[in-house]
Structure formats: C-alpha cells, structure tokens
C-alpha cells in the first residue's frame with residue numbers, strides 16, 4: 685500500500701508526524717539550552733562545550749550527507765534532488781570553517797577533544813546510514829529532520845522578543861536565517877514526495893528515523909548544557 689498524497693487535500697506526511705510527535709519535537713527545538721540563549725541567560729561554558737562537540741558532529745555529518753547525495757544520484761535521472769543536496773554538501777565546507785573561526789574567537793580548542801556520550805551515540809546513528817542498503821526515503825527524511833531541528837531551534841533565538849546575547853547572534857543566524865529555512869523546506873518537499881510513493885514499511889522506518897533524530901538532538905542539547 686502506498687502513502688497518502690499531498691495533492692489530494694490530504695495532509696503531507698511530515699506535517700502529520702510533526703503533529704503526532706509534537707511533544708518530542710518541542711523537547712528537541714525548545715530545549716532549556718536553546719531557551720537560555722533566547723532569554724540571554726546562557727552559560728557560556730555550555731555554549732563552548734556545544735561548539736567543540738558540534739564541530740566533531742559536523743565532521744561526521746559530512747560523510748552522512750555525502751551518502752545521502754550518492755543515494756539520490758542512484759535514485760533517478762531527475763537532478764533536482766541532487767542539486768539541493770549538493771548545495772547542502774557545499775555549505776558544510778563553510779560550516780567547518782565557521783566552527784574554526786568561532787572556536788578561536790571563544791578560545792575553544794577543537795583538536796584533541798573527545799566526543800561525549802550523546803555525541804558518540806548520535807555519530808554512530810549517522811554511520812549506520814553508510815550502508816548501501818539504506819532506503820533513500822529513510823536517508824533523506826533523517827537529513828531533513830537533523831537540519832530542521834537546528835533551523836527551528838536557532839530561529840526561535842532570533843524571533844521577536846528574544847534577548848540573545850550579541851556574541852551569539854552570528855551562531856543563531858547561521859541556522860535561523862530565512863535562507864536556511866527555505867533550504868529545509870526544499871528538503872521537506874523532497875521527503876513528502878518520496879513518502880507519497882513509498883510502501884508502508886519504508887514510511888514506518890522513516891518515521892522511526894525521524895523520532896530517533898528528535899531523541900538524539902534532545903540528548904545533544906542535554907550534553908551541551910551539562911557535562912554528560
């Protein structure tokens with residue numbers, strides 16, 4: 685059986701999941717660490733821990749996104765997905781440079797830092813996508829979810845009423861910008877299109893991956909705000 689379509693007045697699958705898993709989604713995107721940035725009370729030691737740990741994560745994220753790109757190239761002759769994902773790969777080069785610049789600004793050492801438990805577990809989850817057996821729909825769903833949690837979290841820190849410290853505005857802009865939002869929306873459209881055509885077992889696996897991302901993101905914020 686195939687999934688419900690978006691062109692027939694039926695809610696797109698991702699919107700259904702965002703409703704169904706709203707408490708978990710809010711836990712991931714409105715975490716106390718994010719709220720503390722928004723209300724200006726952030727502990728800078730936590731921010732620095734996040735910075736060093738996220739650099740490690742992004743280095744692992746590169747092969748993950750590359751595997752999604754490869755998967756999309758094998759998928760079809762239509763190059764539109766590939767072009768969007770390729771844009772994501774390209775922006776990771778900028779992102780890694782940004783981490784290095786930001787780390788030196790904050791006097792944060794990036795080399796020789798050990799990943800903390802939640803980071804190790806999240807990176808292990810990413811690694812599990814390197815297998816050629818992974819369904820494109822599940823991989824692209826995971827990619828969309830990872831990017832969207834950051835987009836939603838950091839845009840919350842620059843929305844009206846926020847008291848984000850000026851030193852952190854650049855960080856929040858990086859993922860909270862309209863440009864990044866549009867990119868996430870392009871990924872979401874790909875995901876919904878794939879889910880419409882996917883058999884039910886693939887839809888279930890993709891939903892499971894979506895929930896796993898929310899859990900990992902929540903744990904990642906926890907790890908950043910306290911040393912565990």
Ligand SMILES: Cc1ncc(CN)c(N)n1
Nearest residue numbers: 738741742830831834904
């Ligand atoms: C943990 C985490 N999640 C998402 C992103 C956004 N690429 C990130 N840099 N780090």
